[in-house]
Amino acid sequence: MGCPFAAARQETGIGKMDDQNDPVTMLLRLKDVRKTAHNYKTFQSGAVPGRIVIPSEVSIRDTRQIPFEVDPPEHGEYRGLVEAWFKRPLEEAYTSKLTQQIENALDEALSKNSLEVIEEMMLPIQSRALTLLLNTPYKEAETWISWGTHVFRSEGEALDADKANVLYDYIDKEFDKAAQNPSDDLYSALLNSDFQGRKLNKEEAKGVMVLTFAGGRDTVINALTNTIAYFAEHPESLERLSKEPKVIGNTVEELVRYFSPLTQMGRVVTEDTSVCNENIKADSRVSLCWASANRDESVFENANDVIIDRKLNPHVGFGFSHHKCLGATHARQIMKVFIKALSQKVDRIEILDHKDNIEELGEFKRKVGFHSLSVKFHSKKS
Ligand code: EMZ
Numbered sequence: 001m002g003c004p005f006a007a008a009r010q011e012t013g014i015g016k017m018d019d020q021n022d023p024v025t026m027l028l029r030l031k032d033v034r035k036t037a038h039n040y041k042t043f044q045s046g047a048v049p050g051r052i053v054i055p056s057e058v059s060i061r062d063t064r065q066i067p068f069e070v071d072p073p074e075h076g077e078y079r080g081l082v083e084a085w086f087k088r089p090l091e092e093a094y095t096s097k098l099t100q101q102i103e104n105a106l107d108e109a110l111s112k113n114s115l116e117v118i119e120e121m122m123l124p125i126q127s128r129a130l131t132l133l134l135n136t137p138y139k140e141a142e143t144w145i146s147w148g149t150h151v152f153r154s155e156g157e158a159l160d161a162d163k164a165n166v167l168y169d170y171i172d173k174e175f176d177k178a179a180q181n182p183s184d185d186l187y188s189a190l191l192n193s194d195f196q197g198r199k200l201n202k203e204e205a206k207g208v209m210v211l212t213f214a215g216g217r218d219t220v221i222n223a224l225t226n227t228i229a230y231f232a233e234h235p236e237s238l239e240r241l242s243k244e245p246k247v248i249g250n251t252v253e254e255l256v257r258y259f260s261p262l263t264q265m266g267r268v269v270t271e272d273t274s275v276c277n278e279n280i281k282a283d284s285r286v287s288l289c290w291a292s293a294n295r296d297e298s299v300f301e302n303a304n305d306v307i308i309d310r311k312l313n314p315h316v317g318f319g320f321s322h323h324k325c326l327g328a329t330h331a332r333q334i335m336k337v338f339i340k341a342l343s344q345k346v347d348r349i350e351i352l353d354h355k356d357n358i359e360e361l362g363e364f365k366r367k368v369g370f371h372s373l374s375v376k377f378h379s380k381k382s
Contacts, residue, residue, distance in 0.1 A: 001304065001367065002304055003292065003295040003303070003304055004364045004365055004366050005026075005028050005289065005291070005292035005295065005364060005366075006295065006297075008028055008363070008364075009028035009029055009292050009295075009296065010297075012276060012277075012278075013027065013028055013029045013032060013275075013276035014026060014027060014028060014275065014276045014278055015028055015289070015292075015361070015362060015363060015364060016362050016363070017054075017361045017362030017363075017364070018362065019054055019055050019056055019285075020055065020056055020059075022051075022056055022285060023284065023285070024054055024266060024285045024286065024287050025275070025278060025280055025284070025285070025286045025287070026264060026286070026287045026289045026292070026361070026362075027275060027276070027286055027287065027288055027289055027293075028289050028292040028293070028296075029276075029292075029293065029296055029298075030293040030294075030296040030298075030299050030314075030316065031296075032275060032276060033288045033289065033290070033292075033293040033316060033320065034293075034316070034320050034321070036267065036275065036286065036288055037288055037316075037319070037320040037321040037323065038320075038321045040071045040072055040075075040322070041270065042269060042270055042271060042273055043267035043268070043269060043270075043286060044071050044267060044268050044269075044270050045068065045069055045070065045071055045075075045267060045268075045323060046064075046069055046070050046071040046074075046075075047069075047268035049061060049062055049063060049064040049065065049069055050069075051266065051268060051285070052069065052265060052266040052267060052268065052285075053265070053266065054263075054264055054265070054266050054285075054287055055158050055159060056266075057152060057159065059159060059161070060152060060159050060160070060161045060164045061152075061164055061168075061210070063168070063203065063206055063207050063210050064203075064207045065207050065208075065210050065211035065214070065215070066078050066204055066207035066208045066211065067079040067082070067208075067211075067323075067326070068211050068215065068323065068326075069207075072322060075322060075323070076322065077195065077196065078195070078204075078208075079322075079326070081190075081193045081195065081200070082190075082208060082326065083326075085186060085189060086133075086326050086327060086329060086330065087329055088133070088135075089132070089133070089329045089330045089332075089333040090329060090333070094132055094333075095333060095337065097132055098129055098132060098333060098334065098337050099337050099341070101125065101128045101129060101132075102125060102129075102334070102337050102338050102341050103341050103345075105121055105124060105125050105128075106341050106342065106345055106346070106377075107345075109121055109377050110345065110346070110377045110379045112376075112377075113376060114352050114374055114375070114376050115374065115375065115376075115377075116372050116373065116374050117225050117228050117370075117372075117373040117374070117375055118149060118221060118225055118370065118371075118372060118373060119372075121224075122220075122221045122224045122225050123145055123148070123149055123221060124141070124145055125224065125334070125338070126216070126217060126220045126221050126224070126334075127141040127142075127144040127145045128141045129220075129330070129334050130144065130212075130213075130216070133186070133212070133327070133330050134185055134186045134187075134212070135184055135185045135186060136185045136186075136187075143170070144213075147163070147166065147167070149217065149218050149221050150217060150218045151163065151164070151167045151213050151214045151217055152164050152167075152214060153218075167210065167213060167214075168206075168210070171206055171209045171210065171213070172206070174187050174209075175187055175191065175202060175205060175206065175209075178191055179191060186208075186209070186212070187205070187209070190205035190208055190209070191205055193205075211326075212327070215325075215326075215327060216327040216330065216331060218261075218369075219261040219262050219331070220261070220331055220334060221369070222259065222261040222357075222368055222369035222370075223255065223256065223259060223261045223331065223335060224334070224335070224338060225369050225370050225373055226255070226259040226261075226369055226370075227255055227259075227335070227338070227339065227342075228349060228373065228375065229351065229354070229370070229373060230255065230259075230306060231342065231346075231349055232348075232349035232350065232351045232375060234306070235347070235348045235349075237251075237306075237308050238342065238343050238346065238348075239343075240308070241308070241339060241340075241343040242343040242344060245340060245343070247308060247309045248336055248339050248340055248343075249336065250308065250309045250310060250311070250313070251308040251309070251339060252332055252335040252336055252339065253310070253313045253315065253317075254306055254307060254308055254309075254310045254313060255306065255335070256315060256317035256318065256335070257294045257300070257310075257313060257315035257317050258294070258306050259317075259369075260290050260291035260294045260315075260317050261317070261368070261369070262290060262291075262317075262319075263289065263290065263291045263359060263361070263366060263368060264287040264288060264289040264290060264291065264361075265287060265288050265290070265319065265323075266285045266286065266287045266288075267285065267286055267287070267288065268283065268284075268285055269281070269282055269283065269284055269285070269286060270282060270283075288316075288319075288320070290316045290317060290319065291366060291368075293315075293316050294315045294316060294317055299314065300313075300315075318331075344380075345379060345380060346377050346378065346379060346380065347378045347379060347380045347381070348378045349375050349376070349377055349378070350375060350376045350378065351373070351374070351375050352374040352375055352376060353372070353373075353374040354370055354372065354373045354374070355370060355371040355372045355373075356369075356370060356371070357369045357370055357371045
């Protein structure tokens with residue numbers, strides 16, 4: 001797959017798109033993306049809640065997502081409260097539960113003659129894995145599965161306020177339960193956290209939960225679904241990984257680089273400035289286009305090829321600098337466990353039908369994943 005940003009990245013380094021009459025200047029080169037991500041004073045995350053997301057969510061939410069929509073120094077203080085919790089996926093007990101969940105999903109998939117990967121496999125995998133991250137009962141996943149692949153979007157509607165309210169009400173109720181009856185889940189941990197000499201308030205705690213539900217949903221689902229499509233077309237890679245499982249870590253990084261599950265993230269400019277010879281006015285938006293930066297030919301050799309054992313891979317698929325993805329440890333574990341199980345159990349994957357999910361970004365069109373992908377898994381002869 002070529003890169004839709006290649007020409008603009010090489011010629012000017014920027015792209016332009018409109019989003020709900022609030023235009024965005026997209027930064028396309030890895031170097032500029034990194035430099036801008038560091039410079040939180042000029043390029044802020046803590047603007048009006050929802051504005052740095054593209055498409056902007058200003059019209060559907062007031063809750064500030066934490067730590068994602070906060071700038072230093074408060075950012076670091078908030079992040080410090082949750083960092084250790086989000087590293088739990090490295091624990092052995094966690095990984096073994098995750099492995100069990102994923103192997104069950106794969107066994108079920110192997111028993112079917114055909115299945116639609118997103119609805120029948122990846123949405124359940126993402127939702128069940130989230131019960132581990134939140135440390136909540138397994139059955140909660142059923143509720144989350146019923147919400148579909150995006151908590152703020154529905155089919156035909158880029159921003160769905162009713163849907164957003166379902167999530168907010170759910171989280172409010174869970175906090176009420178945790179307040180009355182503390183347990184060892186993330187809700188209780190947040191309510192019990194100290195911030196600047198006081199307890200975290202409910203709105204702040206809610207901000208962390210909204211991010212946890214929203215940020216790792218379609219991104220994880222796209223990463224997993226794209227992984228299936230990749231291995232369907234490259235059975236030899238799957239075969240190699242079954243013999244050389246130690247390469248799986250590199251493969252995960254390479255697939256995240258190549259598919260870049262999150263295309264871009266915005267920043268709001270605090271003062272008149274310029275990037276790539278382009279003047280940018282205070283209070284307008286730029287975006288850090290991870291998807292383009294990850295294909296920057298001046299950094300990545302054969303940038304448009306998947307090289308499953310790529311060694312040097314300074315990709316920004318999980319963002320960059322102090323805001324780099326809080327859920328990355330969890331996401332990486334899901335990908336690793338999934339690819340390992342796939343390589344052990346599956347011989348080949350046959351694609352029966354697919355409908356691409358193409359994002360329209362001004363002059364660019366980018367495939368971010370699938371609306372649907374129907375396949376048949378063929379098991380290994382044992
Ligand atoms: C926000 C975002 C976070 C946003 C790292 O990305 O993910 C999007 O999918 C959500 O819609 O609210 O959480």
